[in-house]
Amino acid sequence: MAGIRTIGVIGAGTMGNGIAHVSARAGLRVLLYDVDNTALYRGLDTIRANMAREVAKQKLTVEEAEEARSRIVLTTSLDDLVPAELVIEAATERFAVKSEIFRGLDRLLPAGAVLASNTSSISITKLAAVTKRPGQVIGMHFFNPVPVMQLVEVIRGLQTTQETLDMVHALAVRLGKTPVEVNDAAGFVSNRVLMPLINEAAYAVMEGVATAEAVDKVFVLGMAHPMGPLTLADFIGLDVCVDIMRVLAEGLGDPKYNPCPLLVRMVDAGWLGRKSRRGFYTYS
The missing domain is CATH 3.40.50.720 (NAD(P)-binding Rossmann-like Domain)
Incomplete structure (x- = not known):
């Protein structure tokens, strides 16, 4: 080999x-x-x-x-x-x-x-x-x-x-x-940690805690992330994020991993992020 x-x-x-x-x-x-x-x-x-x-x-x-x-x-x-x-x-x-x-x-x-x-x-x-x-x-x-x-x-x-x-x-x-x-475990390490972060960021927007821009700015300026979680979600693809959250919810048996309703609605609308030119942000 x-x-x-x-x-x-x-x-x-x-x-x-x-x-x-x-x-x-x-x-x-x-x-x-x-x-x-x-x-x-x-x-x-x-x-x-x-x-x-x-x-x-x-x-x-x-x-x-x-x-x-x-x-x-x-x-x-x-x-x-x-x-x-x-x-x-x-x-x-x-x-x-x-x-x-x-x-x-x-x-x-x-x-x-x-x-x-x-x-x-x-x-x-x-x-x-x-x-x-x-x-x-x-x-x-x-x-x-x-x-x-x-x-x-x-x-x-x-x-x-x-x-x-x-x-x-x-x-x-x-x-x-x-x-x-x-x-081998649902989401492995990377997405078991990352996707709940993206999901909670989406909840913060859905519940009116902050705009997508504000959420991302907190992580870029306060946590030294190279990009905010919602910019990253758009880059990954919101449909992929929803799919992974569903795998986590099923695999780990905990409803806290259910995808945020806002994410699901955006995917249903065809707003998938960069690849569809619209997600939390609009792309030319």
Whole structure:
């Protein structure tokens, strides 16, 4: 496993194209899959733009960027992922979607391949249970923007083997990241702590305690956060925040994790944050 050369990435959206970017930059051949050709080419355009920024900042040479891009293969056929020694799933944060992907990959890939999920809250143990290789299922939770953020939360399911954990730890280091191992629990560490903060910030707005701008200013100026919780919620996607809160509520069995009604209403209205150009703030 130490000599991993080819990885698959499921999903060419924000997280998937970021994972493909850092993997190709680290010298890996990347098989980038999406059901939609348009999404694939949009993801590749994002990778090109981000690598151009790295060239401008002298983090990469023009030649290194071109070589990295040449290592990315686009596909809309899961069959093309067969050569991958590890596949990282970066699909919608819904168990039904992810479990179907894992069942398909389990049937398709060679017995030695490892299945990783970029999930930010869903149980790795539960995902592993839909496969016949639960020891080779693990969480690799990257953070947005992937080419910039240092952390990878490595989530060990109940049956994840030490060999799988060691391989993924080494891969994260190879990608220039700092892996932090956590055990499998709803929301892991990052979102178990972050999402209730965002939820309470939304309640403060809903209950008229303060405006979104005021809430964010308190955290930026008073707690030295680089951005306030509601700006961050818009960046993550309000729909993603609601999905994660529901996973926390179900997984931890405590109603305090239910999503704030204001967040739910905003998602129902299609106000998802930056990606829809409207959330707690309006974006041009």
